C-alpha cells in the first residue's frame with residue numbers, strides 16, 4: 320500500500336505575482352479536489368498568533384465548570400450559537416453518541432438584521448461565556464480568527480474557481496453575505512479499542528457546505544477515508560497548517576467532479592484533542608446550479624438547482640435525531656445494526 324498522506328500545499332505562492340507560481344498552487348488544488356477533496360495549506364493568510372490565541376481561548380472555555388458552559392447552551396438559540404454538550408450527536412449510524420463537546424460561533428448578527436428577522440440559516444447573535452475571567456479576550460480572539468478565516472475562504476474560492484477553468488471571481492456572489500459557522504471542539508481521550516467499540520469523537524460523515532477549513536492542535540485523531548485504497552488516512556497535525564476539505568455543496572455544484580469525502584475523529588492519543596473547523600455555507604439565497612465547466616453533452620447536470628438555504632436546512636436533523644433516539648434507550652437496537660463502513664451524513 321502506498322504511504323498515504325493528506326498533501327500539504329504552500330499557499331503563499333498563490334499570493335505571488337508570478338503566474339507560474341500561482342498556477343502551481345491551482346494545479347495542486349485541482350489534483351486534490353479531484354482525488355478526495357482534502358488537502359492542507361501552509362503559508363496562508365491567518366497569522367500564527369491568531370491561531371494560537373483562538374486555540375488557547377477554546378481550551379480556557381472547555382476548562383470551565385459544566386454549569387458555566389451550560390449557561391450558554393446552544394439550546395438557548397434556534398440559530399446554532401453556543402455550547403453543545405458531550406454525546407449530543409451521532410453522525411455515523413450504529414455508533415455511540417460522540418465524545419466531543421463544542422462551542423458554535425458565527426458572525427454577530429443583530430436581531431434587527433434581515434437574516435435574523437427572516438430566520439435565515441444559522442443567523443443571529445452569538446452567546447458569550449460570561450463565566451470566563453477574560454470574556455472580552457475570548458470574544459476578541461475568536462472573532463479575529465473568524466474574520467481572518469472568512470478572508471482566507473475567499474482566497475481559497477478564487478483558487479478553486481481557477482482550478483475549474485472559471486473566472487477567478489466566479490464564487491464572489493456566493494460569498495457575499497455568506498453564512499459561516501465556526502466550532503471550537505474538544506475531544507476527551509478514548510480507549511485504544513475505540514474503533515471496535517464504536518466510540519467516536521466524531522463519526523464518519525461528509526461536511527455539508529462548500530468548504531471547511533480546520534485548525535488542529537498538535538494531537539492527531541482525524542482520519543480521511545481513501546476510497547481508492549479502501550483505508551483511513553491519518554491527518555498528521557502540522558504546525559501552522561490548516562486542513563481544507565470540500566463539502567457536499569461543492570460536490571453537487573461541480574456535478575460530482577470534485578469530491579466531498581468521508582472523515583471521522585477517534586482520539587486514541589491518550590491526550591485531550593482540540594480542533595476548530597470553520598464551515599463556509601454561502602449566501603442562503605444563492606442558487607447553486609451546475610458549474611458550466613463541469614457539464615457537457617455527454618455529462619449533463621445530475622442535480623436540480625437548489626438554494627444554499629434549501630440545501631442546508633435538509634441537513635442536521637438526522638444526526639441529532641439519532642442521538643435523541645439513543646438517549647431514549649434505542650442504543651442497543653442501533654448497536655445491533657452497527658456498521659463500520661462510512662456513511663454519507665452531512666454536517667454544516
Ligand SMILES: O=C(O)CCC(=O)C(=O)O
Nearest residue numbers: 504521541584594596666
Ligand atoms: O475535529 C476534527 O478534526 C474534524 C471535525 C469535523 O470533521 C467536523 O466538525 O465536521
Ligand SMILES: [Fe+2]
Nearest residue numbers: 525526582666
Ligand atoms: Fe467534518
